Amino acid sequence: MEIAEGVHLLGATKGSYVFLVRTSEPVLIDTGFRGRADRILAEIAAIGMRPRDIAHITLTHHDVDHVGNAHALADATGARVWASSEDGPFIRGDVRPTGLRGLMRGVVPVVPTSVDQFYEIGGSVGGLEVLATPGHTLGHVSLRYGDILFAGDLVTSRGGRLAPSPRVLTADRAALRRSLREVGKLPFRLVCPAHGEPIARGSLWEALVGRA
Numbered sequence: 001m002e003i004a005e006g007v008h009l010l011g012a013t014k015g016s017y018v019f020l021v022r023t024s025e026p027v028l029i030d031t032g033f034r035g036r037a038d039r040i041l042a043e044i045a046a047i048g049m050r051p052r053d054i055a056h057i058t059l060t061h062h063d064v065d066h067v068g069n070a071h072a073l074a075d076a077t078g079a080r081v082w083a084s085s086e087d088g089p090f091i092r093g094d095v096r097p098t099g100l101r102g103l104m105r106g107v108v109p110v111v112p113t114s115v116d117q118f119y120e121i122g123g124s125v126g127g128l129e130v131l132a133t134p135g136h137t138l139g140h141v142s143l144r145y146g147d148i149l150f151a152g153d154l155v156t157s158r159g160g161r162l163a164p165s166p167r168v169l170t171a172d173r174a175a176l177r178r179s180l181r182e183v184g185k186l187p188f189r190l191v192c193p194a195h196g197e198p199i200a201r202g203s204l205w206e207a208l209v210g211r212a
């Protein structure tokens with residue numbers, strides 16, 4: 001579904017959304033739960049693009065529901081895979097998460113993915129601005145394109161509201177609060193979380209910050 005000009009929400013990834021932004025260097029944002037690579041590629045084809053047209057695969061963080069198809073999609077597209085320097089080692093499989101995230105990895109094994117490049121915070125990947133938004137994980141990033149914020153798991157949307165990253169999965173709550181405050185200073189109109197539907201910002205962000 002094209003939610004803004006050149007910005008596609010890939011419906012096959014409902015549950016942990018993947019977005020495709022069609023800039024001069026097309027960008028995939030996250031890769032969803034494992035086992036959906038074929039459906040993602042079918043949706044890319046339905047948009048009228050070939051796998052090789054994808055220039056960048058950007059990972060907001062290392063959780064299993066975001067990196068699930070990274071390996072398969074990197075293979076199919078030849079795209080450059082981006083991650084933060086903090087989360088990259090988990091994505092490459094060099095480091096195993098502990099606690100609840102370690103248990104999740106046990107239940108949902110992930111194919112390690114080579115990370116081609118670490119983000120430069122404040123820099124741009126395929127025309128998208130990279131924002132450091134630590135909290136959910138220590139290296140979580142969000143991406144901004146025009147007036148759209150791709151929030152990863154910084155926030156979720158449900159029932160017309162925004163909620164912060166769930167506490168049980170928040171690695172650093174103080175960092176999360178700071179991230180929400182800092183991002184809130186930026187102009188954007190539409191919020192696209194991985195979990196929940198895209199939602200107009202309105203005054204929802206302000207209501208959110210105190211709840212983290």
Ligand SMILES: [Zn+2]
Nearest residue numbers: 063065153194
């Ligand atoms: Zn997630």
